[in-house]
Amino acid sequence: INAEYGEFSQKTSINILMLRQISSNVVRRTPALVAQRTAALSTQARVVDYEREEQRQERGESRNWRGRNAAAAAVGAVAAVAVAAVTADQARADGAANADVEALRADIVALLDNERYDDGSYGPVLVRLAWHACGTYDKSDGSGGSDGATMRFEPEAAHGANAGLDVARTLLRPLVAKYPGVSVSDLWQFAAIVAIEEMGGPRIPFRFGRVDKPDGSHCTPDGRLPDAAQGASHMRDIFYRMGFNDQEITALVGAHALGRCHTNRSGFDGPWTRSPIMFTNDFYTLLLGEEWKVRQWNGPKQYQDAAKELMMLPSDMAFLNDPSFRIWVERYAADEDLFFRDFSKAFNKLQENGVKKFAKPWYQFW
DSSP states (O other): OHHHHHHHHHHHTOOHHHHHHHHHHHEEEOHHHHHHHHTTSOHHHHHHHHHHHHHHHHTTOOOOEEEOOSSGGGHHHHHHHHHHHSOTTGGGOGGGTTOOHHHHHHHHHHHHBOTTSTTTBSHHHHHHHHHHHHTTOBTTTTBOSSTTOGGGSTTGGGSGGGTTTHHHHHHHHHHHHHOTTSOHHHHHHHHHHHHHHHTTOOOOOBOOOOOOOSSGGGOOOTTOSOOTTOOHHHHHHHHHHTTOOHHHHHHHHGGGGSOEEOTTTTSOOEESSSOTTSOSSHHHHHHHHSOOEEOOSSSSOOEEOTTSOOEEOHHHHHHHHSHHHHHHHHHHHHOHHHHHHHHHHHHHHHHHTTOOOOOOOOBOOO
16 A cells, blocks of 8 residues: 555655645545545545544544545546645745745644543644634734734733633744744644644635744734623624624634633633534534523533533624524535635635735645
8 A cells, every 4th residue: 555655646746745635625534424435536545544544543533524525536636736736936935935834734733633632632722822813903903913923922922812822832832943934923823724624624725924023012902802701793893803794703603613611711611512623514503403501500601502511602692693693604504515615715814814925825735
């Protein structure tokens, strides 16, 4: 198998990392669908998928591969497009001149799985780090956003909404030293899209070029991130300030399929979904499909399902009760492909808000 794949890789100039990204977005993880989908894949793609699944089974992990409708029978053609799209010059664009980008991606992937952390992956907290770095943007004056990585400094690092994100910053710190050609701002954002893809989510275009701020004088004031205890009006105030509309806001909140809340961070407690290290449209399907009641406990107001396994925040319930938001909740619950497409666009916008200059858009596989 290794010899066969090695020969294929040499002939097509595609390495295992690139093929893994392509195949992981063609096939999502559920054992029942692996056999169906891999029948349509090339031998080379099957090798990569089976190796990854075997490694995870050996670690005792339980992850689903859910079939994606996109181009399962044409992996070879997609790979050829990827080779044409990602040239040596693009891979060494201005913002990452000295970085081996594929090696960086591999190093990020290697950090993700950890059975001792939460549900077995650092992926969700890396997404949260990127989102909180971006979510300070104000379109009225161009302040905040992902450009600068100001959460490295006080007072932003100590803002209540950022509690627990020292875990993610510390996790990525060795890569800051290993890849000096990549700014911390770019690293945080790149790590998030790698994590989303590795957890089965959509591919998200990415451009390097963010520039780190030198000190905490550039931190934005506290209060720019959403308050989970608030409702629809507050959510619009926060996201309209960044230039998002109701559809984009609803797409972005779908990331609550990932991770969980912690009483020692936000005060809230529990996961939103039963697969918190898989990127799916489950947030929407559960929001619509479960019966949510206020949890009786000594913590802040939150909602729980009938089985008392899952939770929703007051801000989440706004998407169920507000008619303009609910339209999109229903659409995304019914169509995961639509959700993936819209999330990719909205998250890319979130990551690029306020960035002054970009390198070439080299990290695109289409």
